[in-house]
Amino acid sequence: MTYSTEQLAQARKLGTSTLFEASGLTTSAADVAIRPVWAGASVAGPAYPLECSPGDNLAIHIAMEKAPRGSILIISTGGFVAGYWGEVLTVAAEAAGIAGLVIDGGVRDIAALTARRFAVFSRGISMRGTIKASAPSVGQPISFTGTPVAMGDLVVADDDGVLVIPVAHVEHTLAQGQIRADKEAKMMEALTQGKSTLQLMNLASWRQA
Numbered sequence: 001m002t003y004s005t006e007q008l009a010q011a012r013k014l015g016t017s018t019l020f021e022a023s024g025l026t027t028s029a030a031d032v033a034i035r036p037v038w039a040g041a042s043v044a045g046p047a048y049p050l051e052c053s054p055g056d057n058l059a060i061h062i063a064m065e066k067a068p069r070g071s072i073l074i075i076s077t078g079g080f081v082a083g084y085w086g087e088v089l090t091v092a093a094e095a096a097g098i099a100g101l102v103i104d105g106g107v108r109d110i111a112a113l114t115a116r117r118f119a120v121f122s123r124g125i126s127m128r129g130t131i132k133a134s135a136p137s138v139g140q141p142i143s144f145t146g147t148p149v150a151m152g153d154l155v156v157a158d159d160d161g162v163l164v165i166p167v168a169h170v171e172h173t174l175a176q177g178q179i180r181a182d183k184e185a186k187m188m189e190a191l192t193q194g195k196s197t198l199q200l201m202n203l204a205s206w207r208q209a
Contacts, residue, residue, distance in 0.1 A: 001046050001152025001167050002070070007174060011044040011156045014177040016163040018184075019156055022176035023165055030162035031145035034102065036121050037110055042158040043100035043119035045072045049149045051137035052105065054080035055128075059135035060089060066139060069097030072155040074164070076142050077105030081124040087112035094118065102155065102162050104145050121157050 003011075011019065020029055048071035050059045063073060073093075077084065085101060086109035093101070100119035106126035107113070113120050141150040147164050149155075154165040165173050187200050197203070 001154075002068075003044075003046060003154060003170070007170075008044045010174055010178070011154065012042050012158070014174070014181055016156050016158050016160045018180055019165065019173055019177045020163055022180050023163075023169060023173040025165070025169060025173075027147055028164050028166075030102070030147050030164065031104065031123075032161060033123050034104060034121050034145065034162050035123075036119070036157070036159060037107060037125065038114040038117075038120075039159065041100075041117075041119040041121070043072060044154065044156045045070050045099040046151070047072055047074045047149050047153040047155045047164060048139065048151060049074045049076070049137075049142040049144070050135075050139065051076045051142055052084060052130075053134045053136055054078055055082045055130050056133050057084040057130040058132040059138050060084060061132065062135050062138050064089070064092055064096050064098070067096070067098060070099050071097075072100045072102060072157070073098060074142070074144055074149050074155060075101070075103040075105065076144050077103065079104050079123060079145075081106035081126050082128045082130050083108035083126045084130050085120065085122075087116075090116055090118045090120075100155075100157065102144070102157060119157065121162055 048067040085107040102121045106124040156163045
């Protein structure tokens with residue numbers, strides 16, 4: 001699945017919180033423990049899912065040759081935190097056109113990742129290296145911290161978290177997200193003019209005497 005430049009820009013601008021609320025999908029948000037390794041990281045693109053054995057990153061090296069340009073690698077490790085990814089793989093990813101990384105394991109070389117502004121979201125940071133002996137799954141659907149991920153699903157990640165929108169829901173979610181954002185913009189304008197959230201959200205009945 002490919003998305004237009006306009007769709008990806010819109011997704012990043014709307015952000016994960018707005019899109020999550022707009023999607024109506026309760027299983028689309030990844031574990032809240034998956035955080036950006038540097039503040040302000042933001043990325044949107046089609047998912048390329050893969051699975052690593054605990055402490056083994058061979059599947060990542062295979063995926064680097066298979067993932068379409070613009071993809072975001074979504075990597076399940078079973079929550080095992082080790083340094084699956086660092087500066088070398090970041091340079092390789094940039095050359096391959098990979099847009100970003102989301103992993104429920106760990107990464108390392110944080111200073112280099114930050115300097116290169118490569119979007120990485122992980123469960124933790126670990127200096128511990130990995131072996132290269134097995135590749136359980138590359139490019140096949142996975143469950144990422146309980147969130148279903150298939151190739152081509154739209155991944156949006158920012159400071160608020162990681163969101164995975166199934167292909168069939170992308171168009172509707174972006175449209176509803178824009179409606180929500182426009183509504184909130186009008187609400188914030190009204191707030192600057194003296195209105196209260198109780199008034200604007202029809203919660204006046206809860207105002208205490």
